[in-house]
Amino acid sequence: MIRLSGVSYTYPHGERPAIKNISLGINGNEFIAIMGRNGSGKSTLARLLNGLLLPGQGDVSVDGLSSSRPENLLPIRKKVGLLFPDPDSQLLANLVEEEVAFGPENLGLEPAEIRNRVDTALKMVSMEDYIKYPPYLLSGGQKQRICMASLLAMQPDYLILDEPFSMLDPRGRKDLLTLFKKMREQQGIALVLITHSLEEAMQAERIIIVDNGQIHTIGTPADIMTMGAQLTQVGIEPLEISNFIGELNRNPGVKIPADITDIESLVDILCPSS
């Protein structure tokens, strides 16, 4: 479990705290989504979860290890893998396989085990054909996949994904989200997904909305999707289907329930005859 107790953080020379007094528990097998506008503190929160940033006040602990003790940082970072949104800022090796092997090598694993992890991780993100490629020759979305493979090869217990899909096409997003969910089921890892897409966040068990450095709302996807205009106020775009239903209901004489999430149910309500 990752536990945050009364955590605040202010960047050096920052005028105001980026994170203010957040307390939160993330269970070892949970899938939670974090949402909020640009600049709300989501990425700062992500960096606090694996000890990349240390709280100015309060405490962050991972499976009982507090990030305030320097000797805990290495074990914490082995447990908690963090993926940044921009792939170019985290690629460093000359070849894809070296890139993915970098983490496992640093863990001091046997060469055969490293090979195995690299191959498996690349296969998981469907990039096994690029094993000998230099990362700089890949497209933005392919680089994002390589960064994911690097993270997976470390076999962390918690995956913190900060907008991991921003450069991927819809099918790529769906495939990778399915992969992460399967890993959670089969290997019991926890997923923390930071996203601007409520459609993606709906797949989580809990959604946390961060605003102005504080937790604004914690709820189930069903709670969050029906927040209506409140969502826009915290910089979140409602589901496309909710927008559509809202637009339908603007017309006099039309009243469609706001909590419908699948098109076929909606079409059945609109046209019940068939």
Next chain:
Amino acid sequence: MPFILKDVSFTYQKGMAFAQKALKGLDFTVEDGEMLGVMGAAGSGKSTFLQLLNALLKAEQGYVFYEGQDLAQFSKKQLIGLRQEVGMVFQYPEQQIFADLVYDEIAFGPRNIGLDSEDADRRVRESMQQVGLDFAEYSSRRTIALSSGEKRRVALAGILALKPRHLLLDEPTAGLDGEGRRVILDYLQHINRQEHITVIMVAHHLGQLLSVCRRLMIIEKGRIVLDTSVSRILDHYDRLQELGIELPPHLEAAYRLQRRGWKIDTADVGVAAIARQIADKIRSGS
């Protein structure tokens, strides 16, 4: 016609171990003042396509014509002129911000092309207004202290200050929150409709592209697999399914209702237009 591509192919690292064909035999025309959305999977060739249009990359085979002239024949001086007329906004453009102050960042381009400080100042004010950044509030702010949505707008203003006639954008809304996305998309639609600037944008969200573009192109493995006017998007329903691209809910619903015998005109793909027709049908009890 600003851009004509004839049988264009492009290979990265040609003749090397990692040679990779990015585009294959592309034939394509863009009209003045079009607003074109480009989709495709990672590595499909979308970004390569954009970079061919302002000669950052040169076609390895075939021709790219700009205003009737073969880009391969352009002199260095002509290329500088081309890149002022054809503005390019890369992925995550805010990472290319280097000036300390917002004003200096946006003024860099105009100063660089030799405008005096008065003209440069006018360009800065105009382009800030275009992207919705208040001059008094933002011009003396430090770029490092801006949010990513604000930085994105500063980067965009920097390109606009060069007064491009055509604008190429690679995923201009990636990583932005709902509000930031809306501002950028509305703004792009505005400069296209009001100022007749050609806009060619790569994006991954079909709903967003349909909400502002008039034409949609999908690239897969280096080839154009769909090229349609947005008003005819439902004609290609099966193709989109094959490509694994989901329609936005209002169009998916319209399609399924059409299949159930409802007459819904989808020439206007806007949510409001579709919703209004459906509401009319419900009221008339059909």
